[in-house]
Amino acid sequence: MKNNAKRYFSLLFVLILIISTVTACSGNSANNGADKGVSNNKENESTAKDPVEFTDISADIRGNTAPTQEQIDEVNHSLNDTYLGDVFDEVIPNDYSAYPVKGDVVLDVWMPANSNIPDMNNHAVQKQVEQLTGIKVNFITPPIGQEADAFTLMISSGELPDIIIEPGRYPGGFEAGVNDGAYIDLTDLMEKNAPNYTKWRNSDESRRKTTVTDDGKLLGFYGIAPYSEWTWFGTLIKQEALDKTGLEVPNTIDEWHTFLTKAKEVGYKAPLNYGSTYGQIFTGIINGAYGVWDWTFLDENGNVAWGQHSRKLRNI
Structure with missing residues (x-):
């Protein structure tokens, strides 16, 4: 695994989890989101704090073949990733002051099964993420090959989870889901509830444009990175x-x-x-x-x- 894997996992997954402050858990389809979400439960709201000031441990960790137990714990049991240094020309916003969140926070996440990860609810990395963020994630994964039917039944029932991975499965796509009241328009919720993601999106105009609809609506969390996509298939x-x-x-x-x-x-x-x-x-x-x-x-x-x-x- 590359040395920036922890940073990316923390960034991308935290971007999904941070929407606990904007996700509805009521089961009402008009108040539930897709790939995004909203909560009116006060105890689910992350409390604003002063930004966490991490000590730069890069000099002690990077290239260290015999780290101390204290250094190992710093890497494995905190969100401190300063030891990675700036692996790209651009610095990714990483204010983790909202974590761990207070209260008993549980998010239901619908996600197609991954044959490489039989049970996300018992995945070691996921358990560590839950410990660091204070957010319990309950993954709902239909059997492989039954995703389409499971998605249709879920939508028709009106009992939607907090977050839906691959929400584009909705008939008509993202915007249709918002217009039908199944998904939530996140445009006015992002700045307050997803500050890292918002700062990163807005740091580049091309990046900002690619994450909104033609009408300027932000309907979900998109994977955006500080580099051009690598070649992954070809001759x-x-x-x-x-x-x-x-x-x-x-x-x-x-x-x-x-x-x-x-x-x-x-x-x-x-x-x-x-x-x-x-x-x-x-x-x-x-x-x-x-x-x-x-x-x-x-x-x-x-x-x-x-x-x-x-x-x-x-x-x-």
Whole structure:
């Protein structure tokens, strides 16, 4: 795990949890939120305090292969992440003065199941987050494959949880959910109840614009980061393959054809690494140039067919 994992987890998850001050737990669909939420319960409100002043322990922790137990406890049992330093050019707001919150705070969170984490309610990291924030999170996770039906039943019942992960499942999307009274418009609630998130959003105009609707409404918490998204899927060419063919990295389909043909001629059978673990080897990489996306395409008559049956694709 990267050394900034704790900071990101604290930031992104706390951004979700901090909405305990703006989430309704009454079960009334008009007062419940999605991916956001609201509470009229006074004991759930975080009390404003002076900002927590953490001692900078970076010099003692970073690169320390034999930390003391006191230093280990500082890292594992507090929200102090100064030892990470500023890993990006921009400093992410991290005023944790609202934590741990006072009172018995419990949030119900609906979230699709994650096959890698069988039970979020018993996840070790989640238990630590609860200890540090003072907020108990009750995850409601439908069985894998039954998310759509479970979501529909939940919405139709009117008994909504405090937070819904993937609220875009609502028929018509975010705005439809707000217009129907199922979700809450957070536009006027963010500044007071989510100061870190608000400060970060407003620190860049492009960032601010991408988190609001065309009407300027803020309807949920969006994952925003201080860097451009990293490449996470695509075709990787081995440098050895380029050396053997004597060619540059191909950009056009013709250059791809030349490269792959040359690789075959010089006896290099595996010049690429597709970075795919679920079978969609050509998804959006080469076949996109032929009008084929995922496993389907539209022929000249507008009929949908399986992508592998595309005459164009077979003739690449």
